[in-house]
Amino acid sequence: MQHLIEKASTLMEALPYIRRFSGKTIVIKYGGHAMAEEKLRKSFALDIILLKYIGINTVVVHGGGPQINETLKRYGIVSEFVKGMRVTDAETMGVVEMVLTGQVNREVVGYINQHGGRAAGLSGKDGSLLVCEKLLQEIRREGGGVEMVDIGFVGDVVEVNPAILQALEKGGFIPVIAPVGVGRDGQSYNINADVVAGKVAAALGAEKLILLTDVSGVKDKEGELLSSIPLADVPALIENGTVTGGMIPKVTCCTDALAAGVKKAHIVDGRIEHAILLEIFTNVGIGTEIQA
Numbered sequence: 441m442q443h444l445i446e447k448a449s450t451l452m453e454a455l456p457y458i459r460r461f462s463g464k465t466i467v468i469k470y471g472g473h474a475m476a477e478e479k480l481r482k483s484f485a486l487d488i489i490l491l492k493y494i495g496i497n498t499v500v501v502h503g504g505g506p507q508i509n510e511t512l513k514r515y516g517i518v519s520e521f522v523k524g525m526r527v528t529d530a531e532t533m534g535v536v537e538m539v540l541t542g543q544v545n546r547e548v549v550g551y552i553n554q555h556g557g558r559a560a561g562l563s564g565k566d567g568s569l570l571v572c573e574k575l576l577q578e579i580r581r582e583g584g585g586v587e588m589v590d591i592g593f594v595g596d597v598v599e600v601n602p603a604i605l606q607a608l609e610k611g612g613f614i615p616v617i618a619p620v621g622v623g624r625d626g627q628s629y630n631i632n633a634d635v636v637a638g639k640v641a642a643a644l645g646a647e648k649l650i651l652l653t654d655v656s657g658v659k660d661k662e663g664e665l666l667s668s669i670p671l672a673d674v675p676a677l678i679e680n681g682t683v684t685g686g687m688i689p690k691v692t693c694c695t696d697a698l699a700a701g702v703k704k705a706h707i708v709d710g711r712i713e714h715a716i717l718l719e720i721f722t723n724v725g726i727g728t729e730i731q732a
């Protein structure tokens with residue numbers, strides 16, 4: 441009996457959030473640690489299924505950096521990163537597309553469906569969802585000056601065509617997107633998955649963007665968690681070296697998404713079971729909110 445009362449009171453606490461988000465869109469970037477452990481894969485799948493069940497239009501974008509690294513290593517291909525983006529030559533692009541669309545996407549769709557959901561996998565090529573041009577990465581040179589660096593087939597998303605996502609939603613499916621885009625000439629492009637999540641959230645006018653990662657959130661120079669960061673403070677955190685590497689695309693895609701009208705953007709600890717439900721349905725802050 442006590443157990444039932446506890447369950448009912450938890451549900452009552454969640455009700456205002458359920459009402460608020462029902463019928464709205466939430467975009468979730470799935471990556472890092474949450475993909476590596478069975479219990480976290482299961483809790484992720486169950487959270488996504490629950491969101492869909494209560495009427496939230498749920499869209500998943502997955503990463504796969506560690507899986508790409510593993511396969512590149514097997515082929516003896518070395519890759520480097522510039523400001524969190526993988527330098528992607530033609531050979532690397534082949535591996536990236538194979539791993540993201542042929543392996544990781546299938547696995548993520550598999551976890552969700554295995555636990556009772558209806559996920560359908562696609563990449564940015566399907567329905568021309570993510571049209572890209574080559575991204576030139578801006579690098580500040582010591583002693584001043586800025587240089588635009590060509591990092592290969594890394595995509596700058598210039599057009600999002602969400603019709604395919606809307607068609608899947610109508611059919612009751614949960615779209616699971618691999619971060620590969622297409623140029624107007626048919627060239628495949630490698631896109632950072634956080635960037636894809638931000639662009640898709642903006643195109644769908646999402647209520648929330650949640651980036652699951654392998655740390656507790658954005659930390660300051662002393663290693664303390666910053667539970668909220670005003671949008672205007674983000675450039676300085678990058679300039680002064682507080683935010684580096686893979687955290688750069690995360691914070692910048694949150695600021696871009698907020699500027700494009702997404703209501704809330706969060707960087708959340710994917711190592712916590714049911715991190716998504718805790719973020720959406722409770723007052724417990726479990727990461728960093730980038731505030732508009």
Ligand SMILES: Nc1ncnc2c1ncn2[C@@H]1O[C@H](COP(=O)(O)OP(=O)(O)O)[C@@H](O)[C@H]1O
Nearest residue numbers: 471472653654655657658659682683684686687
């Ligand atoms: N200020 C910061 N706060 C937290 N993590 C940071 C910060 N700056 C850089 N990082 C690094 O960013 C990483 C998260 O980015 P990434 O490895 O690309 O994650 P994911 O695989 O989840 O996309 C963290 O593991 C951490 O090493």
Ligand SMILES: CC(=O)N[C@@H](CCC(=O)OP(=O)(O)O)C(=O)O
Nearest residue numbers: 471503504505525526631632633
């Ligand atoms: C351009 C670029 O860097 N693309 C990423 C795509 C995968 C990704 O973003 O995976 P995570 O979210 O796990 O890091 C890459 O090649 O690793």
